[in-house]
Amino acid sequence: xxTTDARPAEPPFLGExxxxxxxxxxxxxxxxxxxxxxxxxxxxxxxxxCKARVAQVLYARLAARPSATPGADGTGPGRxxxxxxxxxxxxTPGDVASRRKRVFPDPARFDxxxxxxxxxxxxxxxxxxQRSSTTSQSLLExxxxxxxxxxxLDAAWARLASLAERLTPSRFRLG
Numbered sequence: 001x002x003t004t005d006a007r008p009a010e011p012p013f014l015g016e017x018x019x020x021x022x023x024x025x026x027x028x029x030x031x032x033x034x035x036x037x038x039x040x041x042x043x044x045x046x047x048x049x050c051k052a053r054v055a056q057v058l059y060a061r062l063a064a065r066p067s068a069t070p071g072a073d074g075t076g077p078g079r080x081x082x083x084x085x086x087x088x089x090x091x092t093p094g095d096v097a098s099r100r101k102r103v104f105p106d107p108a109r110f111d112x113x114x115x116x117x118x119x120x121x122x123x124x125x126x127x128x129x130q131r132s133s134t135t136s137q138s139l140l141e142x143x144x145x146x147x148x149x150x151x152x153l154d155a156a157w158a159r160l161a162s163l164a165e166r167l168t169p170s171r172f173r174l175g
Contacts, residue, residue, distance in 0.1 A: 013057045018050065025058050033120055055103045055125060056085050062121050080116040080152065081105065081123060104145075117156035118149065 013019070025041060032039040043051045063081045086102050104125030124146060158166060 013053070018054060021054060022058055022061070025054075026061060029062070029121060052101050052103050059085050059105075059123060059125075062123075065120070080112045080118045081121075085125075112152075117152050117159065119156065122149065122153060 013022070028039050028041060043054060045051055059081075060083065063079075063083050082105050085105050104123060124142070126142065
């Protein structure tokens, strides 16, 4: 097993309310896919209520879904997002703090498959505790994270959109 295939040892995802929350989030995505409409989901709760853990498990579930994007050779699925938010090297055995607060993959540390597009979901995580800047600076940092994916999002949209949708200008498209 290579280091990129290794998965961090995670404690089990327990709790009926957390499992219902996760299933509800997956259902929201399924509804959005069925209706062809975007959804915004925000997890808000006091510190220590496992928001990051829910985000990590949701991300892993979405990233594990089969990709509709063909790989560079046109045969296998091409992965845009990594399988996990954290690499195995990010987790120190026995150190709970090393597993916490990571809610988005580090764009500098994952390699998307050649020709891969974001597919059915776009992941944008915000770790509020890591914010020490002004609101406008925080927004600028978030926009930079999204803009790093703009060309891929636009290509995914163009692949999925009808001809009429591609010919009609939209004020919500990136790029």
